[in-house]
Amino acid sequence: MNQQTEALISIQNVDKRFGTFQAIHDVSIDIQRGEFFSLLGASGCGKTTLLRMLAGFESVSAGRIMIDGQSMADVPPHHRPVNMVFQSYAIFPHLTVRDNIAYGLRKQRLPRLRRYEMVEEMLDLIKLPGYGTRRANELSGGQRQRVALARALIMRPKALLLDEPLGALDKQLREQMQLELRALQKSVGVTFVLVTHDQEEALTLSDKIAVMAAGRVLQIDTPAGLYENPANREVAGFIGNMNFFIGKVIKTGPVMADLQVEGLGHVQVETSVIRQPQNARVLLAMRPEKLTLSLDPPEGALNSVSGTLHTTAYLGGLRQFYVMIDGRADPVAVSTQNQRRAMPQDIEQGRKIWLSWHNDAFVVLENT
Amino acid sequence: MKEGSYISQPNRTLRIYALLFMLFIYLPLFIIPVFSFNSGLYVKFPLESFTFDWYFALLDREPVFAALGNSVRVGLTVSILSTVIAVFAAKAIARNRLPGSGPILGVIMLPLVVPGIIFGVALLILMSRLGVPLSLYTVTLGHIVVCLPFAIATLLPRFEGFDLSMEEASADLGENGWFTFWRITFPIVAPGIVASLLMCFTISFDEFIMAFFLGGTNATLPMYIWGQLRFPTQFPSMLALSTLILAASFVFIFLGLWIGRIGMTTTTKGEMSK
Amino acid sequence: MRELLQSQAPPVADGPVARARTGLISRMLFKHEYLRGYGLLAPALIVTGLTVLVPCALLVTLSFWTQVGYDYDTTLTLQNYRTAYEKPIYGALLERSLWISGIATIVTVLLCYPMAYYVAFHVHRHKMIWIILITLPFWTSYLLRVFAWKVILGYEGVINSGLMHLGLITEPLRFLLYSNTAVSITLAHSWAAFALLPIYVSLEKIDKSYLEAAADLGDGPVLRFLRITLPLSLPGVIASVFLMFIPTLGDYVTPAMVGGPDSTMIGTLIQLQFGSINNWPMGAALSVVLVIVICVLGLCSYGLTKAFRRWAV
Numbered sequence: 001m002n003q004q005t006e007a008l009i010s011i012q013n014v015d016k017r018f019g020t021f022q023a024i025h026d027v028s029i030d031i032q033r034g035e036f037f038s039l040l041g042a043s044g045c046g047k048t049t050l051l052r053m054l055a056g057f058e059s060v061s062a063g064r065i066m067i068d069g070q071s072m073a074d075v076p077p078h079h080r081p082v083n084m085v086f087q088s089y090a091i092f093p094h095l096t097v098r099d100n101i102a103y104g105l106r107k108q109r110l111p112r113l114r115r116y117e118m119v120e121e122m123l124d125l126i127k128l129p130g131y132g133t134r135r136a137n138e139l140s141g142g143q144r145q146r147v148a149l150a151r152a153l154i155m156r157p158k159a160l161l162l163d164e165p166l167g168a169l170d171k172q173l174r175e176q177m178q179l180e181l182r183a184l185q186k187s188v189g190v191t192f193v194l195v196t197h198d199q200e201e202a203l204t205l206s207d208k209i210a211v212m213a214a215g216r217v218l219q220i221d222t223p224a225g226l227y228e229n230p231a232n233r234e235v236a237g238f239i240g241n242m243n244f245f246i247g248k249v250i251k252t253g254p255v256m257a258d259l260q261v262e263g264l265g266h267v268q269v270e271t272s273v274i275r276q277p278q279n280a281r282v283l284l285a286m287r288p289e290k291l292t293l294s295l296d297p298p299e300g301a302l303n304s305v306s307g308t309l310h311t312t313a314y315l316g317g318l319r320q321f322y323v324m325i326d327g328r329a330d331p332v333a334v335s336t337q338n339q340r341r342a343m344p345q346d347i348e349q350g351r352k353i354w355l356s357w358h359n360d361a362f363v364v365l366e367n368t
Numbered sequence: 369m370k371e372g373s374y375i376s377q378p379n380r381t382l383r384i385y386a387l388l389f390m391l392f393i394y395l396p397l398f399i400i401p402v403f404s405f406n407s408g409l410y411v412k413f414p415l416e417s418f419t420f421d422w423y424f425a426l427l428d429r430e431p432v433f434a435a436l437g438n439s440v441r442v443g444l445t446v447s448i449l450s451t452v453i454a455v456f457a458a459k460a461i462a463r464n465r466l467p468g469s470g471p472i473l474g475v476i477m478l479p480l481v482v483p484g485i486i487f488g489v490a491l492l493i494l495m496s497r498l499g500v501p502l503s504l505y506t507v508t509l510g511h512i513v514v515c516l517p518f519a520i521a522t523l524l525p526r527f528e529g530f531d532l533s534m535e536e537a538s539a540d541l542g543e544n545g546w547f548t549f550w551r552i553t554f555p556i557v558a559p560g561i562v563a564s565l566l567m568c569f570t571i572s573f574d575e576f577i578m579a580f581f582l583g584g585t586n587a588t589l590p591m592y593i594w595g596q597l598r599f600p601t602q603f604p605s606m607l608a609l610s611t612l613i614l615a616a617s618f619v620f621i622f623l624g625l626w627i628g629r630i631g632m633t634t635t636t637k638g639e640m641s642k
Numbered sequence: 643m644r645e646l647l648q649s650q651a652p653p654v655a656d657g658p659v660a661r662a663r664t665g666l667i668s669r670m671l672f673k674h675e676y677l678r679g680y681g682l683l684a685p686a687l688i689v690t691g692l693t694v695l696v697p698c699a700l701l702v703t704l705s706f707w708t709q710v711g712y713d714y715d716t717t718l719t720l721q722n723y724r725t726a727y728e729k730p731i732y733g734a735l736l737e738r739s740l741w742i743s744g745i746a747t748i749v750t751v752l753l754c755y756p757m758a759y760y761v762a763f764h765v766h767r768h769k770m771i772w773i774i775l776i777t778l779p780f781w782t783s784y785l786l787r788v789f790a791w792k793v794i795l796g797y798e799g800v801i802n803s804g805l806m807h808l809g810l811i812t813e814p815l816r817f818l819l820y821s822n823t824a825v826s827i828t829l830a831h832s833w834a835a836f837a838l839l840p841i842y843v844s845l846e847k848i849d850k851s852y853l854e855a856a857a858d859l860g861d862g863p864v865l866r867f868l869r870i871t872l873p874l875s876l877p878g879v880i881a882s883v884f885l886m887f888i889p890t891l892g893d894y895v896t897p898a899m900v901g902g903p904d905s906t907m908i909g910t911l912i913q914l915q916f917g918s919i920n921n922w923p924m925g926a927a928l929s930v931v932l933v934i935v936i937c938v939l940g941l942c943s944y945g946l947t948k949a950f951r952r953w954a955v
Binding site: 460 | 774796890
């Protein structure tokens, strides 16, 4: 058995029941060595439960969990080769930072000097040199989070489990910590498994993301894969903004297929992405930034349609336009980058607007 | 505005009332030490001369020391046992979502509300049916019934305010249940444990009703005093004894309540306001 | 950095080693979370079972037996209860106990309310110190506190001798000691702290913004109190009443030490049944009656609080 190609963590057909409530349904996930893997989903989707099952704080109702080829059945948390960073950080208040970080080293019976050395190395790693003698209540939230990281990493775990570690921080600090976390993982090379409800966070940090809802995995893919090729409507709607269109297959040619789409009229997509037969209904999804907005009819062979401007939203780096088109009840969301500092004259509501897009702008989802 | 009304007149009446209230509570208690230093045989005004005689007289009384020893031994046993049981029970109730913990807690807390005489009498019946002779052991048992609610009431909030993930973090870092308890749970809960020990000891030391029903030939201090109160000439010496007891109780309880506050105001949760 | 963390990996649990180290008990406890919980609770459950539940069951059983000479006639009978019901003395005693406890409780609660209000609303720093100071005497010996009142209220006691010494009266006041008044005063003093706490807690909990809103809408301080503070603190008052009423019903120490011949309460009688009268089954029956009365009162309190919640919100 070649250990290098086998997944580090293998969750196989796992169920979890709390009494009569089923929290996890038949979940299977493989996490590779050195990967930054995220479990993404709304509150109550089961992602934290899954993480706690990896750590050993929840038992498995059905299926099994393998870590580095060993089954984790009946193995309690203190014997597992993984370590966890808790949502509340759980920094021990009665110990100093140094004693917190060195906490798990007791069983190794290292000489005290060696322990302190290792702690100092860790403190440098998390950019808090010299903080060893401070107490937990003297630290800020961000500092405590880093101590929690150090405390777990010093154990040389095979995987580091993080339960919404950045949730308690304000936006600025969170974004800064995200970048630091990513850099840390890359430099240290340990497998990270992160749980979050913040899709931006997941997209920023991860090599692979598992999107979960109601105890099931909807899709496992890279961030780009999830964003550009969502497998179904749920994933498409969960990640970022999305416009949905209902269409009908008119004709499937050898290269391109013709669709009749509400509001947009006649649309062409590549035949390879159509799995539905002729006359079948399809659901098309298009990201707001894949549409181009113009005041005049666009030139060239781009697909286009006209509509009227409904509302705009200014988001600093982006502008979001909502455009009403005939044949469709909801407005179409279009986003453009604000590349120039001087604002163009505002487009008044009700103005006639042209939208255009490329052939590959659509994603075709299952026909629901 | 609310702030404004608190600076105006009505405040003064309330403040005077508050003062009178505190006087009402403490003055009767001060009578005891005052007259214990009074050389007169009867507890009445005018005061005669100041004297330590009644205190010295206590030193000669053999039964006083015997009763004191009994009370101390019972008190220590009761406080240790009650606290240990309460620590485990509080941990179980605060941590594990146990079905039925509500009613169980209710039953344990009954002695706080129901008159002590009922429990005293009921235990007496049990002991006599089992053929167990009344002694300091039966008194200890009775005192545990009375003290356990206080011990749990002291420890439960401390466990509940204690971030669960700290014990999980300890387990995650490789410590089993035993080490997790000694390295994490115990230090954080320690002030509560000390408070519980102090309070249970004092409650047991001062407790009379259970001791009355369940006591045998060896008397606890309150039982001794009760016996002596039949003789008015004994009052002054009993006042002296009472003063000593009151002083000790006050110190213990104050310490207990004070220590019990440590770590509750500075939150024991890992999450603190930034 | 990579070397930093991949060097000298510690001998942490790996495969079969992990399984062997995890003992059977450890594994069982891990699998069954409830076991752990109930295991910890076991000592408390055992102790409570042995010292509260079993004895109370015995108490009830005994109340159905009768005293014959030095032994018990164990045939189940309602004789004791019948006696209690028929002989007027028992009913009278119960009534008197309710009366004495009731008066003492109402007076105490009324006296405590302003004090609780003061600490809740007019003390801004060190509230805890106030509460500790107020409740401190309550933790000390009940016996000693009753003793103190005995010497204070006595015929030649502190009050009487003091007043006479000051020339305010020529003869000692007789009604002070060995009377229902004495019992009530002593009870009030002993239980004041216990009665104050629930009131204080419920006053503390009142969201100050309610009062600010009322002021904003035009209510002065008196109206604010009557319309907002008082109604919202009623659950605490109800709790306080029953928290003092119920325990004082069974008191026998206070009537014994400061009560008069017509201050005998039901607690005294129960104690005598187990003492000099030596009719334990009768004592048990009386105790059960007392418990039933307490349960009824408890239910009343619960019902009142619930009704209040529904009405107030």
